[in-house]
Amino acid sequence: MQVVTILGSNSGNKRQLITEAIRILSSTEQWVMASSFYETAPWGFECDENFLNQVVVFQTRLSAFDFLQRCLETEKRLGRIRLAGGPRYSSRPIDIDLLFYDSVILNTPDLILPHPRMQERNFVLTPLAEILPDFVHPVFQKTIATLLQECPDKLQARKLPD
Ligand SMILES: Nc1ncnc2c1ncn2[C@@H]1O[C@H](COP(=O)(O)OP(=O)(O)OP(=O)(O)O)[C@@H](O)[C@H]1O
Numbered sequence: 300m301q302v303v304t305i306l307g308s309n310s311g312n313k314r315q316l317i318t319e320a321i322r323i324l325s326s327t328e329q330w331v332m333a334s335s336f337y338e339t340a341p342w343g344f345e346c347d348e349n350f351l352n353q354v355v356v357f358q359t360r361l362s363a364f365d366f367l368q369r370c371l372e373t374e375k376r377l378g379r380i381r382l383a384g385g386p387r388y389s390s391r392p393i394d395i396d397l398l399f400y401d402s403v404i405l406n407t408p409d410l411i412l413p414h415p416r417m418q419e420r421n422f423v424l425t426p427l428a429e430i431l432p433d434f435v436h437p438v439f440q441k442t443i444a445t446l447l448q449e450c451p452d453k454l455q456a457r458k459l460p461d
């Protein structure tokens with residue numbers, strides 16, 4: 300199965316944290332490809348520190364739920380602390396979200412696929428369009444390139460040199 304992820308960080312050594320998260324996931328799953336790194340303004344909350352985001356594709360034999368578990372464990376290993384009752388969004392050393400698991404559509408309390416807010420976010424669609432512009436979103440039946448064109452988000456994602 301092909302799983303498309305987005306990694307994000309807006310505290311600490313962001314590039315190193317994302318690189319380390321990919322190294323941990325790649326120790327058991329097969330890395331396929333990655334977008335460039337993008338500098339992006341915080342979406343959905345106020346904060347001085349910009350994010351670094353990267354989209355990464357893996358090949359996996361894990362179920363989507365087990366892959367999510369690997370992501371949550373990796374976040375924890377890299378110092379992510381989740382505070383119950385805190386604000387909806389806050390700064391974090393590392394965040395790993397699943398965007399797609401093949402073209403599976405799923406709506407459970409623990410996992411929603413495709414990621415339910417990706418179409419509202421330039422920080423997701425811009426790096427995703429760099430590597431998978433023609434991939435068809437299974438719910439909207441539109442390509443990533445089209446979703447990016449239609450995205451109302453005013454926050455831009457700035458591609459960084461490798
Ligand atoms: N596609 C998905 N990818 C990652 N987590 C998901 C997904 N769908 C549901 N979840 C659930 O969301 C929970 C909270 O995730 P998290 O705190 O990282 O949210 P967030 O990344 O801050 O916000 P957002 O979901 O808006 O990007 C996870 O523990 C997981 O159970």
Ligand SMILES: Nc1nc2c(c(=O)[nH]1)N=C(CO)CN2
Nearest residue numbers: 307339340341342350388422
């Ligand atoms: N720019 C940017 N903003 C965010 C991000 C993120 O990765 N990048 N993640 C969030 C929760 O998933 C909320 N806001």
